[in-house]
Amino acid sequence: MAKQKKRRRNERQNTVTMAVILAVVTLVLYAQVVTFDFINLDDPDYVYNNQYVRTGITAENVTWAFTLHGPGQWHPLTWISHQLDCQLFELDAGMHHLVNALLHLTNAVLLFFLLVKMTSALAPSFLVAALFAWHPLSVESVAWVSERRDVLSMLFWLLTLHAYVAYTRAGGWRNYGWVVFLFACGLMSKPMVVTLPCVMLLLDGWPLHRWDRLAPLEQNIASRRFKLGYLVGEKIPLLAMSLLASFFTFLIQMQEQAVGTFSAYPLTSRLANAMLSYATYLRKLVWPHDLAFFYPYPDTVNMFWAGVSALVLLGLTALCLWQLRRRPYLLVGWLWYLGTLVPVIGLLQVGGQALADRYTYIPLLGIYIAVAWASVDLLGWLHSGQVKRQVSWQWGIATIVLVPCLLVSFQQIGYWKSGVLLYSRALEVTEDNSVAENNLAADYLLLGKLDESMRHFKEANRIAPDRIQPYMGMASIAEERNDPVRALELLRQAEQLNQHEMGKPIIAQRLAWLLATAPNDSVRDGAEALKLAELCVRLTQLRDANCLHTLAVALAENQQFPKAIQVARQASTVARQNNQQKLADQINLSVEGYRQEQPFRDPRWLPK
Incomplete structure (x- = not known):
């Protein structure tokens, strides 16, 4: 025992x-x-x-x-x-x-x-x-x-x-x-x-x-x-x-x-x-x-x-x-x-x-x-x-x-x-991996390495020409290089290729922003920007601060400044609720321009 x-x-x-x-x-x-x-x-x-x-x-x-x-x-x-x-x-x-x-x-x-x-x-x-x-x-x-x-x-x-x-x-x-x-x-x-x-x-x-x-x-x-x-x-x-x-x-x-x-x-x-x-x-x-x-x-x-x-x-x-x-x-x-x-x-x-x-x-x-x-x-x-x-x-x-x-x-x-390590490793051990190429390009874009980013976006596009992500990424690079005309062309291609409901608000927001804030008169189109921004806000059910901010910008481009101020304040509130304080501060700054009846212009494209 x-x-x-x-x-x-x-x-x-x-x-x-x-x-x-x-x-x-x-x-x-x-x-x-x-x-x-x-x-x-x-x-x-x-x-x-x-x-x-x-x-x-x-x-x-x-x-x-x-x-x-x-x-x-x-x-x-x-x-x-x-x-x-x-x-x-x-x-x-x-x-x-x-x-x-x-x-x-x-x-x-x-x-x-x-x-x-x-x-x-x-x-x-x-x-x-x-x-x-x-x-x-x-x-x-x-x-x-x-x-x-x-x-x-x-x-x-x-x-x-x-x-x-x-x-x-x-x-x-x-x-x-x-x-x-x-x-x-x-x-x-x-x-x-x-x-x-x-x-x-x-x-x-x-x-x-x-x-x-x-x-x-x-x-x-x-x-x-x-x-x-x-x-x-x-x-x-x-x-x-x-x-x-x-x-x-x-x-x-x-x-x-x-x-x-x-x-x-x-x-x-x-x-x-x-x-x-x-x-x-x-x-x-x-x-x-x-x-x-x-x-x-x-x-x-x-x-x-x-x-x-x-x-x-x-x-x-x-x-x-x-x-x-x-x-x-x-x-x-x-x-x-x-x-x-x-x-x-x-x-x-x-x-x-x-x-x-x-x-x-x-x-x-x-x-x-x-x-x-x-x-x-x-x-x-x-x-x-x-x-x-x-x-x-x-x-x-x-x-x-x-x-x-x-x-x-x-x-x-x-x-x-990090994403760079992960996606680079995937490219070493797999072939024709458009997802790894695209995600690596996106990380390089965030790091400001535009040439490396463009190279991988182009390779992703070669492997899977029907995917919208490489077009969206190359449009972002065009914007960073102060080329809104090229950016608009790429976003239009993404819009035509898109077959998924989840992509609609993303593309709509990007297009509306570009059409409302570009420095080129030939690029801006206030009416279409407003239509796309309203679509983006509707699809995201007033929960996305970026979409609301874009709608305010589009309203200002169409000279509807009182309504732009109202929507911008709503966007700032949503941004704070979502712990996006930096975005809320940017939106608040835009309100000052609306009060002076000045349309918003993307600061990336303003003269330095």
Whole structure:
């Protein structure tokens, strides 16, 4: 009895020690993110240019978070977490990054405790949690502020599974209620969680062994089906919630015109790219040397390698089925990987990427589990009866695997320090990447490096001539070079190419500003400027200070000075509410000119 108590005490101490090691190393690995800035990819929409986020927690902002709107997905808890960050830290990018890192750390520890709770196996549980925490493929989900949805949804994914384990052991509606509540929180963080009920069904087989208890193998097939039906039935409420969240997300993505058509992405290309993506993620898991924030969808998918990938996937599936009775964790881990990737594998193509590192944040857990437990089984077979030698080999293998992960991850995290580093790295490891070219050009423009900026905008335009962003960027360079005629020409081209509702207010504001404030009489057109400014204000629902400022400028150009003063004051108020004090000061200065009945002229074009 005393020996059993001592053994249990030692196991608890070892568990806590491993959890502390996991947390400390993860924190040290990601500590550098506190010095990082926001990047101009999604972060403007998710944080610093979003008036519903940057103004913090308010009743209006929380209500907005729960409505169906873009960008991207329906994830109200993610919006609220960003609002809370702005409430606490304003726009201190380092603190926003730190919150992501702390959530990731918490997820790693929760994963470790979950696996220990389900299996009582310390070494493989630690290896899985460490691979999750320290592998380079996890970096994108943590080091990118806009991917708060990944780390937050994983938090609720793991909490839901903890509650589910409690429910499977004790039963009861209260425990099941916690499962439903935490799962709902996960869906409201990122719809990627929709596959969790299917993962629960896999875990029922191993390591929870609920299929064994409910339907022993010696019973007939009819009884086994009945028992399987019971397991599926208890998850029907969760599956219904998944369908609802998927429907909301689909509506938002359709509104944003983000869903690719079958003419642009034929079914054969989607299936082939899906096979390649499954195989590519496994390759990057083993050899993560060419990671990038964006992988362009190829013009033509290589059908030969897609076929090879499909055969490899079928072969691995057959192997897992063959080993099902003796090593059920192989099939559980493999189906976890295949199944949880389904929402983002490209059968419903959203965006222009072929694949993304962030998509593996949840799915690769299945591969980690399969590999970790297979390693333990292999060592047990090689060193049968030699427990100490098995343990030594387990930790030796873990060290050999994890140290390179730490080194590569540390380097990969560093690329997220700034947009210039991130996009330059993407151009090194990918080809014809118009998104990286465009974003790098935009960063160089902000840095005042106009020649470098123009070079990358032109390259982005060469790769994707139907995208409006390079035209908008080159128009900005023309304005900086005091060439409003060229700027107007480029903005007109962007207006003609634009096919997205989200682009309309941006283009309208830029055109209206140019037509109202240019020094050239041949460029200015007060009537059109007023029309475009009114469109911009209407589309942004009086919430955008820049659009209101532009409307005031257009009114002044049309000699409507009293109304211009009124709108300018409204614009200044909105700017202050959105924590845009510098813009508010600029607007207030323009009011003085309106009082003297002087139209506004862009100071960049005034004689020096």
